[in-house]
Amino acid sequence: MDRQQSLFDKNHDRKASWLSRVRSEVLKCYALAEEFYLKSFPRPEVTLSLRGRSAGVAELQKNRLRFNPVLLEENHQEFLAQVVPHEVAHLLAWQLHGRRIRPHGREWQQIMQQVFAVQPDTTHRFDVSRSARQGYIYQCGCEDKEHALTVRRHNKIQRGQQYVCQRCRSTLSFLYVDESVTRT
Ligand SMILES: [Zn+2]
Numbered sequence: 620m621d622r623q624q625s626l627f628d629k630n631h632d633r634k635a636s637w638l639s640r641v642r643s644e645v646l647k648c649y650a651l652a653e654e655f656y657l658k659s660f661p662r663p664e665v666t667l668s669l670r671g672r673s674a675g676v677a678e679l680q681k682n683r684l685r686f687n688p689v690l691l692e693e694n695h696q697e698f699l700a701q702v703v704p705h706e707v708a709h710l711l712a713w714q715l716h717g718r719r720i721r722p723h724g725r726e727w728q729q730i731m732q733q734v735f736a737v738q739p740d741t742t743h744r745f746d747v748s749r750s751a752r753q754g755y756i757y758q759c760g761c762e763d764k765e766h767a768l769t770v771r772r773h774n775k776i777q778r779g780q781q782y783v784c785q786r787c788r789s790t791l792s793f794l795y796v797d798e799s800v801t802r803t
């Protein structure tokens with residue numbers, strides 16, 4: 620195994636282990652909620668596919684939670700203690716009250732305080748400088764992989780430089796600009 624390949628595997632393992640940390644935090648939140656409400660809730664899908672300035676997002680209809688892996692790694696303690704319950708509380712509020720409530724209204728705040736005993740903050744204070752730069756999305760030959768590049772790398776590629784996926788060895792080709800990241 621060469622150096623680049625082992626670097627890829629290391630990144631891949633690291634991401635997988637963060638995902639399992641987040642998942643187990645999500646499950647703890649659901650255990651607390653079920654104890655509190657004496658009813659069961661469907662477990663959501665959890666991904667680390669969010670980029671840009673947001674730490675997390677709850678997709679209510681899809682029952683899915685998406686978290687930002689860069690902000691997670693850089694702030695993992697506060698992230699697991701605050702962002703995970705914050706987003707789970709959105710799904711629970713939706714399950715309990717439906718669409719007639721405000722996103723950070725009384726119902727959501729009650730879940731945060733009474734079920735999770737967490738301060739109901741609506742914004743995070745994480746440094747987004749690294750996360751907010753990676754908004755140029757490229758694809759390679761891997762089926763399950765997207766590459767998020769900075770504007771600097773993107774401009775280099777536009778001028779003719781080539782980047783190669785460390786796993787499949789194919790040249791990256793431009794897919795789209797992630798507006799949530801590049802917008803300021
Ligand atoms: Zn929120």
Ligand SMILES: [Zn+2]
Pocket residue numbers: 759760761764784785786787788789
């Ligand atoms: Zn690849």
